[in-house]
Amino acid sequence: MLKINLLPIRQLKKRAKAKKQLFSILFLFLLVLALLALVGFLQAQNIDTLEKRLASLNKEKDSYSATLKRIDELKKARAELERRTAVINKLQSDSSLTVRVIDEVANNVDKKRIWLQSLNQQGSSLRLTGIALDNQTVAQFMDKLKASPFVNNVSLTNSSLKVVSGRNLKAFSINCSVAHPVPPKPPETEKVAAK
DSSP: OOOOOOSOHHHHHHHHHHHHHHHHHHHHHHHHHHHHHHHHHHHHHHHHHHHHHHHHHHHHHHHHHHHHHHHHHHHHHHHHHHHHHHHHHHHHHHHHHHHHHHHHHHHHOOTTTEEEEEEEEETTEEEEEEEESSHHHHHHHHHHHHHSTTEEEEEEEEEEEEEETTEEEEEEEEEEEEOOOOOOOOOOOOOOOOO
16 A cells, blocks of 8 residues: 655745744844844943043043143243343344444544544444545545454445545445354364274
8 A cells, every 4th residue: 555645745844944044044133133232232331431531531621721721821921021031132232233333433433534424323234424535544444344343244335525624535435234243163173983
């Protein structure tokens, strides 16, 4: 006798296999959801911790704001004092330069052969006008000025004949620049390498 199995075994096996795959996929999906929820929870905790830390740092920063403001005020006051000191030093330097230049000019004038009519200094520019007996006297005066450490770039801008008390004299105008002399550099010593 033959037995015929009319039950659809293959279909049942396929259905069982499909159910297993479906449950596996569902389990993996739930596992992924659980992992994502865990990561989200940890990130939320991390964000909360960072926000609390940021709030405490902002409080600490605010506590230093008065000190920082005071430091800025002190920096501004210091810059203003340095500016004022620089102005005072420049004024002292310029006034001492003017005194030195007048002294140099006075020492170089041949009082019997040359007479200055005006001396005008504006900043580093000096203009001298006067009368001399002749051109040679003017040239000697210019050479003496050129030799001065405080006077530079001496140039004759005008020379003309002028009659004074019936005598023919030379009227002149000299332009030059004035500055403090540059201090000499100390001699450089040669470095000997130790062997």
